[in-house]
Amino acid sequence: MSTQKIALLVVSALGIASSFLPWVTVSLMGFSKSVSGMDGGDGVLSLILFAVIILLVLVGTYKKGFGKIVVSILALGCAAIGVYDTLNAKDKAGEMAEIGIGLYLLIAAGLGVIACLYGLKEATENK
Numbered sequence: 001m002s003t004q005k006i007a008l009l010v011v012s013a014l015g016i017a018s019s020f021l022p023w024v025t026v027s028l029m030g031f032s033k034s035v036s037g038m039d040g041g042d043g044v045l046s047l048i049l050f051a052v053i054i055l056l057v058l059v060g061t062y063k064k065g066f067g068k069i070v071v072s073i074l075a076l077g078c079a080a081i082g083v084y085d086t087l088n089a090k091d092k093a094g095e096m097a098e099i100g101i102g103l104y105l106l107i108a109a110g111l112g113v114i115a116c117l118y119g120l121k122e123a124t125e126n127k
Contacts, residue, residue, distance in 0.1 A: 004120040008057045008071075011116055015050035015078055015109030019043040021102030024089045028096055037102055042081050046106055049074045053113060062117065071117060079110025 019037040026033050037043020053062075053074050061067030082103050089097045 007116040011109050011112040012050045012053045016047050018102045018105035019047040022100030023102040025098045025100055026093050026096050042085055046078045046081050049078050075110045075113035079107050082107035
């Protein structure tokens with residue numbers, strides 16, 4: 001198994017894990033409530049998108065052409081969900097909202113898939 005394939009699988013698995021981690025914590029008068037990605041539709045959507053990426057990597061259609069474009073779009077979609085939800089939480093809850101590790105990991109995983117897809121390609125081909 002190539003370094004690129006392993007990296008894509010690990011980063012995508014981290015993306016799936018991000019759906020279960022806290023996305024936003026709201027604190028008010030000594031009480032706080034954390035919300036994970038699975039508490040809303042966006043966490044489920046990002047989980048599905050990363051699951052499709054894993055499927056495409058396991059099948060091997062991620063390497064070139066249409067499959068590579070699909071994986072790129074799915075990964076950018078996950079990162080966009082993270083950025084949107086980060087900005088949206090701050091707009092709705094203001095200073096009471098603290099962005100959780102789940103959203104940061106979601107954004108990083110989406111961008112990480114892109115980095116692995118295009119950055120590690122040359123390293124594995126030169127071997």
